[in-house]
């Protein structure tokens with residue numbers, strides 16, 4: 001049995017908005033536990049999306065394994081249960097990396113354009129992960145000046161983020177979903193290797209049905225559209241239909 005089969009949950013290290021992180025008896029790993037709690041609008045809106053923790057955990061793990069098959073390094077180690085996963089312990093690069101294929105959300109608001117404009121090329125932007133400052137948007141020069149990451153690390157993060165976009169866009173197109181935009185976070189292993197961390201789920205991506213443009217993500221909660229649980233379940237069953245067909 002390898003060490004990663006034996007990992008035991010120890011103490012709570014951190015509780016965030018949607019996840020808890022526990023130390024383990026192995027210094028290289030932590031256990032992430034996904035909650036049903038949801039927040040939006042910079043933490044002003046709070047609620048529960050029943051079943052979300054389990055869906056996000058399982059969907060994110062499945063997508064991370066898909067990305068690994070395409071040569072993307074991730075923090076994923078092993079799914080323990082519906083809500084819990086062993087991941088590599090990383091130091092998170094304090095940047096939110098947002099890729100957009102179609103205008104929506106803050107992009108539409110900031111630049112005064114309708115939602116749904118398909119871009120010729122995907123865009124990338126960064127926010128500084130800092131709740132007290134409300135995650136301000138910054139560019140790569142600011143990130144380097146603030147020593148949030150080195151120039152080389154940013155170059156690698158950008159290249160990897162665009163590669164992830166190409167893989168995920170195709171994956172979701174095959175299950176009838178437009179990948180509108182999404183947020184990634186990266187972490188550093190003790191040897192400095194950059195890996196994809198955090199999660200890929202309806203909390204962190206905008207998914208629109210390819211035929212109807214129906215929203216199948218957290219915008220249903222953010223915008224009080226109703227049917228949030230059903231949208232998460234629909235995404236889950238589409239993602240896992242891919243698995244069953246393989």
Ligand code: UDP
Pocket residue numbers: 096098104105106107135181182183203204205206218
């Ligand atoms: N996003 C996220 N966490 C954040 C901010 C954004 O996961 O703290 C995701 C969001 O789900 C969407 C994409 O990043 O898929 C772009 O979000 P946007 O900047 O449009 O912000 P929003 O309109 O969600 O405030």
